[in-house]
Amino acid sequence: MAFVIHRLVLLVPTVLGVTIITFFMIHLIPGDPARTILGIHATPRAIAILHAQWGLNRPLVDQYWLYMDRLVHGNLGQSLYYGTGVAGLITSRLPVTLWLIIYAAILAVVISVPLAILAASRKDGIRDHAVRLIPLLGLGMPAFWLGLILQSELSVRYRLFPVTGYGTGFAGHLHSMFLPSLTVAIALCPVIIRSLRASMLDVLGAEFITTARAKGVPATRLYIRHVLRNAIIPAVTVLGINIGFLIGGTLIVEQVFGLPGVGSLLIQSIFARDFPVVQAVALVFGIMVVLVNLLTDVAYATLDPRVRFD
Amino acid sequence: MSTISIPPAAGSPGPAPQAAAGDRARTRRGRWYRQPTLMAGLVITGLILFLVIAAPLLTSYNPDTPNFTATLQSPSAHHLLGTDQLGRDTWSRLLYGGRTDLRIAFIAVLLPFVLGTIVGSVAGYFGGWVDIVIMRLVDIVVAFPFFVLVIALVFVLGPGERSIYIAISLIGWVSYARIIRGQILVAKRQEYVAAAQAGGLSHVRIMARHLLPNVISQAIVYALSVDIEQDILAIVTLSYLGLGIQPPAPDWGTMISDGQNFLTTHWQLTTIPGLAVVVTGLGLSLLADGLADLLRLGQS
Numbered sequence: 162m163a164f165v166i167h168r169l170v171l172l173v174p175t176v177l178g179v180t181i182i183t184f185f186m187i188h189l190i191p192g193d194p195a196r197t198i199l200g201i202h203a204t205p206r207a208i209a210i211l212h213a214q215w216g217l218n219r220p221l222v223d224q225y226w227l228y229m230d231r232l233v234h235g236n237l238g239q240s241l242y243y244g245t246g247v248a249g250l251i252t253s254r255l256p257v258t259l260w261l262i263i264y265a266a267i268l269a270v271v272i273s274v275p276l277a278i279l280a281a282s283r284k285d286g287i288r289d290h291a292v293r294l295i296p297l298l299g300l301g302m303p304a305f306w307l308g309l310i311l312q313s314e315l316s317v318r319y320r321l322f323p324v325t326g327y328g329t330g331f332a333g334h335l336h337s338m339f340l341p342s343l344t345v346a347i348a349l350c351p352v353i354i355r356s357l358r359a360s361m362l363d364v365l366g367a368e369f370i371t372t373a374r375a376k377g378v379p380a381t382r383l384y385i386r387h388v389l390r391n392a393i394i395p396a397v398t399v400l401g402i403n404i405g406f407l408i409g410g411t412l413i414v415e416q417v418f419g420l421p422g423v424g425s426l427l428i429q430s431i432f433a434r435d436f437p438v439v440q441a442v443a444l445v446f447g448i449m450v451v452l453v454n455l456l457t458d459v460a461y462a463t464l465d466p467r468v469r470f471d
Numbered sequence: 472m473s474t475i476s477i478p479p480a481a482g483s484p485g486p487a488p489q490a491a492a493g494d495r496a497r498t499r500r501g502r503w504y505r506q507p508t509l510m511a512g513l514v515i516t517g518l519i520l521f522l523v524i525a526a527p528l529l530t531s532y533n534p535d536t537p538n539f540t541a542t543l544q545s546p547s548a549h550h551l552l553g554t555d556q557l558g559r560d561t562w563s564r565l566l567y568g569g570r571t572d573l574r575i576a577f578i579a580v581l582l583p584f585v586l587g588t589i590v591g592s593v594a595g596y597f598g599g600w601v602d603i604v605i606m607r608l609v610d611i612v613v614a615f616p617f618f619v620l621v622i623a624l625v626f627v628l629g630p631g632e633r634s635i636y637i638a639i640s641l642i643g644w645v646s647y648a649r650i651i652r653g654q655i656l657v658a659k660r661q662e663y664v665a666a667a668q669a670g671g672l673s674h675v676r677i678m679a680r681h682l683l684p685n686v687i688s689q690a691i692v693y694a695l696s697v698d699i700e701q702d703i704l705a706i707v708t709l710s711y712l713g714l715g716i717q718p719p720a721p722d723w724g725t726m727i728s729d730g731q732n733f734l735t736t737h738w739q740l741t742t743i744p745g746l747a748v749v750v751t752g753l754g755l756s757l758l759a760d761g762l763a764d765l766l767r768l769g770q771s
Binding site for chain 2: 171174175178179181182186187189190191296297298300301302303305306307309310313317318405406408409410412413427428431432436439440442443446447448450451454
């Protein structure tokens with residue numbers, strides 16, 4: 162409990178910092194932000210409205226106060242392109258992104274676990290070297306490129322999956338979002354395979370494994386009941402720690418597969434020069450990462466009492 | 472060193488220490504080229520660097536000059552990898568594109584490296600509230616998904632090379648600060664630091680002359696491999712989105728996005744530049760693993 166409170170206290174400055182960074186983004190815009198955002202054809206009236214809305218002619222502290230006051234009231238600003246509230250825009254698209262993240266995480270685990278077992282069971286064997294090559298190839302692979310190739314081969318050529326969209330109903334989502342989720346999962350696999358292999362090798366060296374082997378526990382049972390069970394906690398933690406990486410991976414993949422999620426909203430808002438949306442999406446993703454990291458830490462501490470105040 | 476050294480015979484004390492030093496140097500040298508990972512990494516990375524640096528010698532086509540009489544050609548003796556929708560030679564664009572991407576990636580690594588090393592040394596060396604404030608700042612930057620922050624920053628700064636440097640520097644210093652801080656925390660407990668402090672040397676001098684040379688190697692390995700790889704991916708992704716290298720200048724990201732409309736008929740336009748990114752990443756990853764192994768061996 163003390164650990165949870167300790168982590169919650171640490172959370173406050175981080176969340177405040179995240180809001181400060183997203184707030185300051187507007188001041189990184191060269192020149193007059195309102196004029197730059199609205200473009201050269203903007204009327205003086207439109208510029209004046211934006212100035213008033215963001216409090217641009219007031220001192221920085223006042224501007225930040227105004228920004229925070231709106232945030233606390235759930236107001237993430239007005240979209241310049243859609244003309245509606247950004248908060249509503251993001252919540253309407255969030256389910257697609259959450260689907261993609263969870264689907265991809267599950268696929269990544271399903272792919273990584275057998276490969277990690279394969280590698281760890283014969284350390285430095287041929288299979289181990291083959292599996293260790295995957296992270297080396299995967300880490301430098303642009304996810305959007307892989308997505309384009311998978312899409313053109315499996316969807317366009319062999320018509321196994323829809324080219325774009327996310328389908329209707331649970332089965333429809335499962336089918337339509339398979340390729341985008343697979344793309345994100347493949348980008349994520351290198352990280353999971355690496356840490357899962359390492360933690361399995363650790364577990365395999367432990368004394369209780371030698372005991373189990375001496376007792377004649379069959380290999381399959383040994384790996385599932387003894388090794389995997391103890392190695393899976395670090396792997397789940399790795400997933401939690403890499404939530405930022407996972408979210409980053411969804412951005413362009415959503416765009417490539419035409420999924421109406423928050424990631425593609427960010428990309429489209431950049432094309433539309435819709436600054437308030439870009440700012441709000443960065444904020445939402447930042448806070449999402451902070452919260453998931455907190456949950457991961459707390460879950461880890463609950464599952465493994467040895468890790469507390471390190 | 473696990474071998475037991477036999478003390479030199481009483482009659483010949485002179486040359487023995489020299490010979491031992493020579494042995495050690497030889498085994499260390501023997502080690503690095505016997506590392507298959509490191510060698511593979513060096514060969515792949517070296518080959519790619521050679522190809523992009525020698526680009527003007529390896530192709531006679533200008534990568535930016537369109538030729539509307541020869542659009543979307545298949546690979547041939549004239550055009551090794553064919554031509555794109557504007558009739559530009561794909562092989563030539565691949566080489567010059569790699570030149571742009573790798574140049575920017577190598578430069579983009581420098582500033583965060585310097586910044587992060589300084590910040591990390593200060594945090595690790597002084598500790599206390601300085602450390603707390605800096606590590607809070609690190610937590611905040613890390614909270615954002617890398618690609619979200621890079622894309623948002625380059626968007627607000629305006630597309631182009633300069634914005635890429637600024638955005639990557641604003642985010643990238645964090646990793647170096649963490650690595651260096653961790654190493655300094657261990658190193659500053661060593662006796663030579665206490666000796667230097669007792670000798671009245673200034674903090675800056677102790678950090679720069681005594682601590683940094685001992686802790687910098689891990690940060691250099693990270694810079695040369697993982698970080699450059701990440702920067703290449705960021706540059707390619709930004710360019711794919713139209714936020715990075717501006718046309719007509721060639722780069723792997725814009726090549727992929729130009730080619731994606733012709734993926735079913737001219738697969739090489741999209742596939743080849745993507746493969747170039749993957750192979751470059753493979754080379755750098757192998758280099759990283761090899762160097763990390765070498766560092767571990769050197770320390771043990």
